[in-house]
């Protein structure tokens with residue numbers, strides 16, 4: 029299993045259920061990277077999807093403790109259930125949010141991390157992989173600047 033996330037300078041990833049700053053270059057990178065794959069998302073994050081619709085061209089798996097049903101999503105009620113589904117896919121990406129990243133990170137072997145070099149206030153954070161002995165930076169896949177904000181797409185792998 030893999031994961032994909034955009035982090036600010038302090039490894040913040042969101043505030044009040046959304047991303048305070050989102051770059052179109054990162055959205056494009058997300059679409060290209062996850063195209064055709066399974067994506068695993070927490071119920072709070074899917075509330076922030078455009079129209080709360082599943083992401084097109086992907087197998088959408090959502091985690092909830094409730095009995096929610098939304099057409100286009102396969103709902104799981106435990107991380108283990110999501111993990112078992114992920115094992116049936118050629119590629120499966122954990123796409124957030126904070127609580128789902130934390131619970132599924134131990135099962136991920138690769139992490140696509142877009143570093144967005146600004147620091148809006150966040151209430152949700154991702155673990156700092158640069159400070160973790162479990163992860164190494166393999167390569168920087170892309171970099172650039174948008175609206176004066178530098179960014180880079182980094183690929184980490186489990187050490």
Ligand SMILES: NC(=O)c1ccc[n+]([C@@H]2O[C@H](COP(=O)([O-])OP(=O)(O)OC[C@H]3O[C@@H](n4cnc5c(N)ncnc54)[C@H](OP(=O)(O)O)[C@@H]3O)[C@@H](O)[C@H]2O)c1
Pocket residue numbers: 032033034035040041042043044045046047069070071072073074076091092093094096104105106107123124125126127128129131152
């Ligand atoms: N920067 C990025 O790349 C990125 C990506 C994604 C999200 N985000 C941000 O992350 C924030 C949301 O993160 P979050 O931690 O608040 O919410 P979340 O992880 O998206 O969703 C939490 C929900 O997932 C369900 N869930 C979590 N653990 C579960 C378990 N063990 N078993 C069953 N269901 C479980 C629960 O749903 P129920 O309440 O329905 O039971 C829980 O309320 C937002 O600010 C969003 O913008 C950032």
